[in-house]
Amino acid sequence: MSVAGARHALHPSILREYDIRGILGETLSVADAGAVGRAFGSIVTKDGGTSVCVGRDGRLSSPELEQALVEGLASTGLEVHRIGLGPTPMLYFAVHHLQASAGIMVTGSHNPPDHNGFKMVLNKRPFFGRDIALLGRVAAAGAFSSGRGRVEDTFVTIxxxxxxxxxxxxxxxxxxxxxxxxxxxxxxxxxxxxxxxxxxxxxxxxxxxxxxxxxxxxxxxxxxxxxxxxxxxxxxxxxxxxxxxxxxxxxxxxxxxxxxxxxxxxxxxxxxxxxxxxxxxxxxxxxxxxxxxxxxxxxxxxxxxxxxxxxxxxxxxxxxxxxxxxxxxxxxxxxxxxxxxxxxxxxxxxxxxxxxxxxxxxxxxxxxxHMPKPVNTPELRFPCPDSVKFEIMDYVKTVLTERQAAFSDVDGVRVNREEGWWLLRASNTQAELVARCESMTQDGLEVLKTDLSDVLGTVGMPVPPALLNARES
Incomplete structure (x- = not known):
């Protein structure tokens, strides 16, 4: 049964492309975890799902976030399998092993200790992008399903x-x-x-x-x-x-x-x-x-x-x-x-x-x-407001097209030259542009860095010191 509940606005910064992730006490709270549970559970039940697996990592905040999440999921009528402490792939495994409709992991991944978040799967497929945006809208509208769920501990480590x-x-x-x-x-x-x-x-x-x-x-x-x-x-x-x-x-x-x-x-x-x-x-x-x-x-x-x-x-x-x-x-x-x-x-x-x-x-x-040893820069990240980063990338594509450059636009632009290649893309999770260059020689690497710098200048982006100073990684 779908009912209107207490609306809950999640901080927009935590609704990432691939998962939900924030800073405890700043952009993420225990109340948010409960709302995520109610919103995700509502999406699962609307899709016809009946069960969900929940796991957690070892962060100090994970137990209380997991508890609130489980309560939120159960309130939508789902059968909740708590698999306990373990790695995220064990949660993915549990979904397959138990033939559950969905899974959600409480984890901050590789972020600092005061960060935490949630990774989700639905029907054994990743839940991301527009799915996460939908979750945010369901929570904000309070459009939660209601039911009497069941919670049980189901340990799958062995x-x-x-x-x-x-x-x-x-x-x-x-x-x-x-x-x-x-x-x-x-x-x-x-x-x-x-x-x-x-x-x-x-x-x-x-x-x-x-x-x-x-x-x-x-x-x-x-x-x-x-x-x-x-x-x-x-x-x-x-x-x-x-x-x-x-x-x-x-x-x-x-x-x-x-x-x-x-x-x-x-x-x-x-x-x-x-x-x-x-x-x-x-x-x-x-x-x-x-x-x-x-x-x-x-x-x-x-x-x-x-x-x-x-x-x-x-x-x-x-x-x-x-x-x-x-x-x-x-x-x-x-x-x-x-x-x-x-x-x-x-x-x-x-x-x-x-x-x-x-x-x-x-x-x-x-x-x-015996592996090839190209020379390349490390992954270079430099600030760029979320409000303009994709617009800048569109402009970069226009400039490269006018120059008749050879490039792939599968994710940002990866420009191919005789000396090697350079990449520029907008981060999906942070207010940044990401760049990388690779050549088989140090001289070639410098040519690629210069070409990338020139394109950045053409579109009005300051050339970051990280690019100018980058050396072989």
């Missing part, structure tokens, strides 16, 4: 770990691996996973702690991998694996402590996937190196460049039937033998299985040595 181990396919070689979940939610399942994996495993910062005392849980930031890199060298390990705060993004370092970025991880994983699925499409986001797309083609696959954003990638992956996809941020998506969502623990199992099958002289460090 089932989840068993499913991860089901796809272990390593050889006889036992690896030495250092793990760093960064005191994030992945630590809740990691111990059980390692109990079932062969090899020698060393865990750093395994206890779930929402203050993140060791370091910020973001494996795309080299500073957060310092402890892992040092431990890999000290233990003479084969590799090190890190996770972000909610366990849906992976970071990898080789036996020499060198970082493999998301596109390099994807290039390795594409080999066995394309062997099993010849000619299949493999998706990467627009920030990925050209070396990755070239490697996928070399392996007989069909490289597809797509928009940045885990929800966008998952939706497109299902649309085109891709068995594998990934982002520079370390989101890796397996539909080959798995469910098609981003799961860093599952990715780790598949990566280790592949490495353990390699001939004994072949190590990850040796493979790293």
């Amino acid at each position: 089932d989840y770990v068993d499913r991860l181990l089901e796809d272990w396919d390593g050889g006889d070689r036992e690896l030495t691996v250092v793990w760093d979940p960064g005191n994030g939610a992945a630590g809740a399942a990691l111990g059980a996973l390692l109990h079932g994996l062969p090899g020698h495993h060393i865990v750093l910062n395994g206890a779930v702690d929402g203050t993140f005392p060791a370091h910020h849980p973001d494996p795309t930031d080299p500073a957060t991998l310092t402890q892992l890199r040092e431990a890999v060298l000290e233990e003479q390990a084969d590799l090190g694996i890190a996770f972000d705060g909610d366990g849906d993004r992976i970071g990898v370092v080789d036996g020499k402590g060198r970082i493999l970025w998301g596109d390099e991880i994807l290039a390795l994983l594409a080999e066995p996937v394309l062997k099993a699925n010849p000619g299949a499409p493999i998706i990467a986001d627009v920030k990925a190196s050209q070396s990755l797309f070239d490697r996928i083609a070399e392996l007989g696959g069909r490289p597809l460049m797509y928009r940045t954003g885990h929800s966008l990638i998952k939706a497109h992956m299902a649309k085109v039937g891709a068995p594998l996809a990934g982002e520079m941020t370390g989101h890796i998506f397996f539909a080959d033998r798995y469910f098609g969502f981003d799961d860093a623990l599952y990715t780790a199992v598949r990566l280790l299985g592949m490495i353990a099958r390699w001939p004994k002289p072949l190590t990850l460090a040796l493979r790293y040595d």
Whole structure:
């Protein structure tokens, strides 16, 4: 039954493209969590759904947000399965495992400790973009469904770990691996996973702690991998694996402590996937190196460049039937033998299985040595008001078209030149423009930076110092 309820206006800044995310006490409150539950539950019931899974990460604010969220969901008449503390991919798994209509995870992902939010799925598909905008409107109008729901604790950690181990396919070689979940939610399942994996495993910062005392849980930031890199060298390990705060993004370092970025991880994983699925499409986001797309083609696959954003990638992956996809941020998506969502623990199992099958002289460090080594800037972010950032990007496209430049506009603009490529796009989650340049030479990189700077100047954007000072990452 649908009834009018107390209207609740969510802070507009928390309704992001891919999820809901805010700062406790500033833009996000416990009352907001209850309203999100009532609004999301109303959307689920209107869609014909009857059940929802709820999980939470280890942030200090997550238990009280989860409690309010559950109460809101139950008030709409849904059967609510509380799966408890764990990584976001365990929540996604629970939706499949329990055949639930929907799922919602209380998590701040890799954001600072005072941040938190919600990631959602409906009918096993990502809930994002216009869906999240609709949720905001339902809450603001108080257009909530009403019913007598039911809440039960349904723990799936063992089932989840068993499913991860089901796809272990390593050889006889036992690896030495250092793990760093960064005191994030992945630590809740990691111990059980390692109990079932062969090899020698060393865990750093395994206890779930929402203050993140060791370091910020973001494996795309080299500073957060310092402890892992040092431990890999000290233990003479084969590799090190890190996770972000909610366990849906992976970071990898080789036996020499060198970082493999998301596109390099994807290039390795594409080999066995394309062997099993010849000619299949493999998706990467627009920030990925050209070396990755070239490697996928070399392996007989069909490289597809797509928009940045885990929800966008998952939706497109299902649309085109891709068995594998990934982002520079370390989101890796397996539909080959798995469910098609981003799961860093599952990715780790598949990566280790592949490495353990390699001939004994072949190590990850040796493979790293043979990878192409383009020179590129780091991801550059500079402020640009939300009110004009997309308008500026439209103007940039017009300028490039007039110049007859070769570019892709799948997500912003990725300009291809003889020297390499540069990217400029509007962030979907922050008031920023994002840029990156890549060439095979340092001189070529400088040409690309100059070209990007010139285009920015033409459209009236000041050239940010971050671009002028950027050096090879």
